[in-house]
Amino acid sequence: MKNLIxxxxxxxxxxxxxxxxxxxxxxxGATTSRRVVTLLIVAAIFGVVNAVVKPVVKVLSFPFLILTLGLLTFVINAVMLWLTSWITGKLDVQFHVAGFWPALWGALIISVVGMLINTVLPEKAEIH
Structure with a gap:
């Protein structure tokens, strides 16, 4: 549970x-606290999309991933962010990605920031 949070x-x-x-x-969001809540909701939706949809898309696009030497992964990440934006729009959450190029740049930034955060955070705690 701690790792999920x-x-x-x-x-x-x-x-x-x-x-x-x-x-x-x-x-x-009208206030900072409202924006923080919105970010947490969007992060949860983004996590679910990456856990459920992304593996299916990667398996279906495997030959193209090999053909492009993995560069298609950036496009898949952008589509996952764009899909998250679409879902949040349906749920009336105030998060929007304006198109493919902002989704691509956003996915790249999210990947880099995620890698940096993962290097700072400790590994999973082992139970002895």
Missing amino acids: IRLLANAVALAVASWLVSGITLE
């Missing part, structure tokens, strides 16, 4: 950085 917070930080750096990604 840490991953949720790491995704929220990565999404916040992406919305701050990419002009086509918007995160709205």
Whole structure:
């Protein structure tokens, strides 16, 4: 459970950085606390999309992943972010990705921030 919460917070930080750096990604809220809640909701949805949809897409696109030497992964990550934006729009959550290019840049930033956060965070605690 602790690792799930840490991953949720790491995704929220990565999404916040992406919305701050990419002009086509918007995160709205009247107050800072409302934006934080929105980020946590979006991070949870993004985590579910990455856990459920992304593996299926990767398996179906495996030959193209090999053909492009893995570069298609960036496009898949962008589509997952774009799908998250679509889902949040249906749920009336104030997060929006304006198109493919902002999704691609946002996915790249989220990947980099996620890698940086994972290097700082400790490994899973082992129970002895």
